[in-house]
Amino acid sequence: xxxRIAGALVLAMAASMFTGAMIAQANEDISGEIEVGGWPSGDxxxxxxMEGFNEAYPNIEVELNFTDxxxxxxxxxxxxxxGSGAPDVAMVEGAYIAQYKNSPALTNLRDFGVDDxxxxxxxFKWNQAISDDGTRMVALPWDLGPTLFYYRADVxxxxxxxxxxxxxxxxxxxxxxxxxxxEKVSIPGKRWFLPxxxxxxxxxxxxxxxxxxxxxxxxxxxxxxxxxxxxxDIRNNGWDMNVDMWSAEAYAAYANGSCxxxxxxxxxxxxxxxxxxxxxxxxxxxxxxxxxxxxxxWGGSFLVIxxxxxxxxxxxxxxxxxxxxxxxxxxxxxxxxxxxAYEPAWDDAPExxxxxxxxxxxxxxxxxxxxxxxxxxxxxTVYNTIMDTTAEGYLYSSFNAGAEAGxxxxxxxxxxxxxxxxxxxxxxxxxxxxxxxAGVWEE
Amino acid sequence: MKAAAKKNRFxxxxxxxxxxxxxxxxxxxxxxxxxxxxxxxxFFLSFFRWDGMSAMHFxxxxxxxxxxxxxxxxxxxxxxxxxxxIAHIPILLGGLVLAYIxxxxxxKGQNIFKTIYFMPMxxxxxxxxxxxxNLFGYNYGLINWFLSxxxxxxxxxxxxxxxLIRVAVIVxxxxxxxxxxxxxxLAGMQGISNDIYEAAEIDGANHVxxxxxxxxxxxxxxxxxxxxxxxxxxxxxxxxxxxxxxxxWTGGTNNGGLTLMIxxxxxxxxxxxxxxxxxxxxxxxxxxIVIISFVLNNTMTDKDPYExxxxxxxxx
Numbered sequence: 079x080x081x082r083i084a085g086a087l088v089l090a091m092a093a094s095m096f097t098g099a100m101i102a103q104a105n106e107d108i109s110g111e112i113e114v115g116g117w118p119s120g121d122x123x124x125x126x127x128m129e130g131f132n133e134a135y136p137n138i139e140v141e142l143n144f145t146d147x148x149x150x151x152x153x154x155x156x157x158x159x160x161g162s163g164a165p166d167v168a169m170v171e172g173a174y175i176a177q178y179k180n181s182p183a184l185t186n187l188r189d190f191g192v193d194d195x196x197x198x199x200x201x202f203k204w205n206q207a208i209s210d211d212g213t214r215m216v217a218l219p220w221d222l223g224p225t226l227f228y229y230r231a232d233v234x235x236x237x238x239x240x241x242x243x244x245x246x247x248x249x250x251x252x253x254x255x256x257x258x259x260x261e262k263v264s265i266p267g268k269r270w271f272l273p274x275x276x277x278x279x280x281x282x283x284x285x286x287x288x289x290x291x292x293x294x295x296x297x298x299x300x301x302x303x304x305x306x307x308x309x310x311d312i313r314n315n316g317w318d319m320n321v322d323m324w325s326a327e328a329y330a331a332y333a334n335g336s337c338x339x340x341x342x343x344x345x346x347x348x349x350x351x352x353x354x355x356x357x358x359x360x361x362x363x364x365x366x367x368x369x370x371x372x373x374x375x376w377g378g379s380f381l382v383i384x385x386x387x388x389x390x391x392x393x394x395x396x397x398x399x400x401x402x403x404x405x406x407x408x409x410x411x412x413x414x415x416x417x418x419a420y421e422p423a424w425d426d427a428p429e430x431x432x433x434x435x436x437x438x439x440x441x442x443x444x445x446x447x448x449x450x451x452x453x454x455x456x457x458x459t460v461y462n463t464i465m466d467t468t469a470e471g472y473l474y475s476s477f478n479a480g481a482e483a484g485x486x487x488x489x490x491x492x493x494x495x496x497x498x499x500x501x502x503x504x505x506x507x508x509x510x511x512x513x514x515x516a517g518v519w520e521e
Numbered sequence: 522m523k524a525a526a527k528k529n530r531f532x533x534x535x536x537x538x539x540x541x542x543x544x545x546x547x548x549x550x551x552x553x554x555x556x557x558x559x560x561x562x563x564f565f566l567s568f569f570r571w572d573g574m575s576a577m578h579f580x581x582x583x584x585x586x587x588x589x590x591x592x593x594x595x596x597x598x599x600x601x602x603x604x605x606x607i608a609h610i611p612i613l614l615g616g617l618v619l620a621y622i623x624x625x626x627x628x629k630g631q632n633i634f635k636t637i638y639f640m641p642m643x644x645x646x647x648x649x650x651x652x653x654x655n656l657f658g659y660n661y662g663l664i665n666w667f668l669s670x671x672x673x674x675x676x677x678x679x680x681x682x683x684x685l686i687r688v689a690v691i692v693x694x695x696x697x698x699x700x701x702x703x704x705x706x707l708a709g710m711q712g713i714s715n716d717i718y719e720a721a722e723i724d725g726a727n728h729v730x731x732x733x734x735x736x737x738x739x740x741x742x743x744x745x746x747x748x749x750x751x752x753x754x755x756x757x758x759x760x761x762x763x764x765x766x767x768x769x770w771t772g773g774t775n776n777g778g779l780t781l782m783i784x785x786x787x788x789x790x791x792x793x794x795x796x797x798x799x800x801x802x803x804x805x806x807x808x809x810i811v812i813i814s815f816v817l818n819n820t821m822t823d824k825d826p827y828e829x830x831x832x833x834x835x836x837x
Contacts (some may be wrong), residue, residue, distance in 0.1 A: 475774045477681075
């Protein structure tokens with residue numbers, strides 16, 4: 079009898095080992111409940127990848143707690159300062175990362191061996207998450223925003239312009255070419271080239287590299303005055319709608335073909351498909367930024383683990399599964415078009431990146447994501463500060479003010495510098511103090 | 522000796538009325554945690570430079586000095602005051618007129634109108650702003666479409682040189698607060714005894730006389746209350762101009778729609794991490810509110826025709 083029981087036990091053990099091997103190294107040691115906070119459509123992304131996560135970590139329960147971007151960041155800031163109330167894992171938008179990278183209220187991911195993944199992420203995003211003194215890394219990059227120039231290929235075709243991305247890129251590689259296209263597609267008062275003429279100038283800075291490491295404002299760069307002149311030409315000819323690109327008016331105009339071009343991070347493909355122009359299959363094309371502007375990045379988020387989390391192990395399991403496995407990243411990419419910062423994901427499911435996208439115009443070859451992959455490889459490293467979001471607002475409003483006052487490109491640039499310096503004076507003092515605290519600021 | 526006796530008496534009172542104190546304790550506890558502590562701590566913070574996370578650095582009154590020297594702060598102050606004062610004309614008059622009409626029983630369905638006019642106060646300001654940005658849109662806006670019927674060129678309300686954004690904000694602010702004021706005035710009017718009106722009518726007073734001699738003087742304390750409320754609302758103006766300008770910390774072209782609250786939140790916690798400075802801004806705004814409330818209180822109560830009589834009666 080005893081022998082039989084022993085035999086059955088051995089069999090059971092063997093069977094369990096076998097099934098254990100079958101469900102690909104599920105980690106049952108880490109358990110508990112974690113709360114994940116962020117803004118849409120991050121929740122859709124996590125839901126899409128949750129099945130895979132549950133298989134890998136069957137004993138971790140995840141609760142999603144999502145709100146809008148601004149409310150999320152405000153709540154996160156306050157709960158970090160207060161020392162309680164923060165979720166176990168929180169999303170942080172690229173524009174805000176400078177506010178968080180030195181924060182002692184966030185867990186140093188190096189304690190969990192984050193450096194093992196260093197080669198899997200582009201330098202650009204990786205460095206954004208490292209503290210100014212270089213000792214800590216508090217955030218893991220989720221997605222990139224390789225900047226694409228989106229255009230209504232149907233309108234291009236209608237006015238006799240090329241529609242294939244390579245040809246559009248070639249035609250618009252100089253500002254003369256850009257103005258030529260702008261003139262051809264625009265019909266005064268009815269159809270416009272861009273939502274606002276301020277944007278080509280904003281594209282030069284969309285990486286958010288307004289300041290250098292000595293916190294000098296660096297607005298002067300190659301070709302900036304030519305770019306500004308082109309912006310003024312677009313405005314003065316009435317080729318732009320003269321509205322914010324995120325306004326309800328601009329959204330309506332993208333959908334009905336009245337606003338022909340707009341640039342954004344490649345996540346904008348998802349915006350077009352689900353929100354702006356869901357019935358617009360075949361309308362759009364996408365290529366590199368015009369005017370000979372360099373490849374650049376626009377936005378993209380991170381995940382952080384607040385120091386106050388009571389289950390950091392489970393939180394890290396979640397973060398590392400979602401952001402540092404090909405399956406996690408690609409499941410999310412498929413769902414919401416967040417372009418993975420985790421580079422092995424690009425090769426793991428190449429069809430996601432290279433297959434033609436049926437939503438886009440038939441002439442769209444290569445696919446927007448294939449172009450985005452090329453751009454992602456060229457994005458330079460930048461230095462971020464807490465002044466960035468404020469400075470960004472002035473690129474738009476100071477241009478408008480200057481254009482309204484009939485200023486020259488030089489005058490607009492001077493006006494912009496003065497406006498940013500005035501608005502950021504106090505934030506800069508705070509940034510200097512933060513750098514001093516980190517021991518990396520020399521007077 | 523005396524102090525000990527005093528302390529004893531205090532403890533004794535505390536013990537004697539322990540049930541009563543227990544009943545009122547929840548309010549004071551919650552007030553202390555959620556109101557008193559943040560107020561005191563915010564004042565304390567305003568003398569520091571602090572990013573909300575690392576060490577705090579005492580810098581004396583530097584935050585206040587920098588603040589009072591900042592051109593943008595005064596621009597925001599002027600914008601806020603300008604928009605608030607202009608908006609108060611329709612808020613006060615509109616609220617009073619609407620309340621008077623509803624109270625006069627000329628209109629049926631008082632409660633329906635009350636609810637409809639009150640709606641803007643409880644609707645999400647983000648949703649309201651989206652509707653208004655459609656109204657004030659440059660290329661597709663309803664208002665510009667209306668102007669185009671008369672052959673007028675479209676006006677860039679939210680862009681241009683930035684001055685017209687104030688019009689949009691004033692309209693939204695007034696639209697939101699008229700209903701609130703109306704409901705309060707209506708309640709006030711219903712509290713005035715009908716005998717007074719009847720007496721006035723018998724004495725031969727006409728409608729205008731009734732309004733200016735009876736209604737408004739008797740409503741004064743209520744008008745004062747609504748004025749202080751909407752003044753606080755004015756200093757809190759944020760979502761409307763912020764969303765109308767595309768969530769930009771500039772407040773639009775030439776800072777046309779920059780309000781004090783946008784200015785404050787730009788420093789912390791939404792636009793930056795200058796918590797000490799933001800606390801100083803909050804305190805200066807509080808001082809403004811106190812000053813305005815004080816002035817309102819004084820000017821309005823001094824004109825009270827019954828005030829003098831009351832005092833005389835007391836002294837007699």
